[in-house]
Amino acid sequence: MAGILLVEDDPSVRAGLELALTRQGHSVTSYATGEEALDHVRARRPEIVILDVMLPGIDGVEVCRRIRKLDSLPIILLTARGDDLDVVVGLEAGADDYVVKPVEPRVLDARIRAILRRLESASSDRVSFGDLVIDRGALKVSLKGREIHLTPTELRLLLELVRHPGQVLNRRYLLRAVWDHTHVADSRLVDACVQRIRAKIEPVPADPVFIHTVRGFGYRFSPP
């Protein structure tokens, strides 16, 4: 586990939280200032940052903004002020959650887990898009619970598309990613493979729900 980065200037609160989070099974590094935290983020990338808003020097919200420019790692803002406006400003600054002190360690832990769970579900072994479930670990695809047999090439192509949901991938890219680079660029290879996948996973292959053709550019996987 890469660990939690805790930033809190009050030594007793910091010690308390660090102890509680460690007890919950996390590995915690803590600092008292935003500058130190930013250095830490740059040097070793933490799994998640818990950031007090009232800090000496750069305040927490500003630290949050600066971290956002570096990375998209999860940030929880922690504050004694539960003002609505503060919450909105904090979240707009790019925080994932905004927790008001004092906070029960169990609650903080649950919130941390919720965020990490959400983050992992994007890169987990198993993703689902409506009726379509793709198990990257087992290399299995199923539709409405029924397992679909895809050939290796079809599976590689589908996984490549799914790795970039919503993005248009052009044929050249797909040829390189799924096949080796020894293929001519203007073949109907990708098209034929897409068509074979559609025949298997699309309810109505002529009106696809998952793999969309973007004429002139390529294909886009986007969940229904």
Place this chain on the structure above:
Amino acid sequence: MAGILLVEDDPSVRAGLELALTRQGHSVTSYATGEEALDHVRARRPEIVILDVMLPGIDGVEVCRRIRKLDSLPIILLTARGDDLDVVVGLEAGADDYVVKPVEPRVLDARIRAILRRLESASSDRVSFGDLVIDRGALKVSLKGREIHLTPTELRLLLELVRHPGQVLNRRYLLRAVWDHTHVADSRLVDACVQRIRAKIEPVPADPVFIHTVRGFGYRFSPP
């Protein structure tokens, strides 16, 4: 926009939230019971679910668990009880956030955005100019939330113009950038393409807001 699914049994609270969220620019569908909500999730997949915990019939936490079995879409639990244990149980059930009523609409909106932002941070680089939103990754263009279909050449031309906002680009430059260099310089090609784009994205094509003609020089994309 896929829309928010709101589940809340108190009619006045439901109406209030629905109105507030709609005002924030979301499209909202609401139900009073968990059963209806589950049906809705199965039928049309909402973008995010906001779920009251105290519901007649199946309670919110249980609805949350059942949705989780179907899909990994984001869920915010909403409740009058802010008990620490409730929060932990709710988050453990798979919710992404847990908000205690009464909640300021702005705060709820900020939390919704935080979750959606996290979900979409899959590097879709979007730019927006007023009502016009251009997604370079998905190669989608939308106006007032409605997706606009642009042909490949139109899209390439628009992207080229947008790459240099405020700059006047002459026809020769655009011909080279968007088309290959095998075209004669004095054709109506660029004009015709600009006109086709205007017909699709300009509210009043004769009085363009986005793509301005600079007589004698070329065209300039400048946001309204």
Place this chain on the structure above:
DNA sequence: CCGCTAGGTCACAAAATCGTGACGATCGCG
């Protein structure tokens, strides 16, 4: 107000792009 020119509009044929089915080559395995 006139005439000129740059730009707007339109229709249509040519060209590009995709989907699809067929076919043969190749591979893996019993």
Place this chain on the structure above:
DNA sequence: CGCGATCGTCACGATTTTGTGACCTAGCGG
């Protein structure tokens, strides 16, 4: 070897997209 599964390629039709030229309109200087 024989067989089925898989894969790459091709040809062709359907559809969309695009370039072009003719003609129209608006702006501008005189």
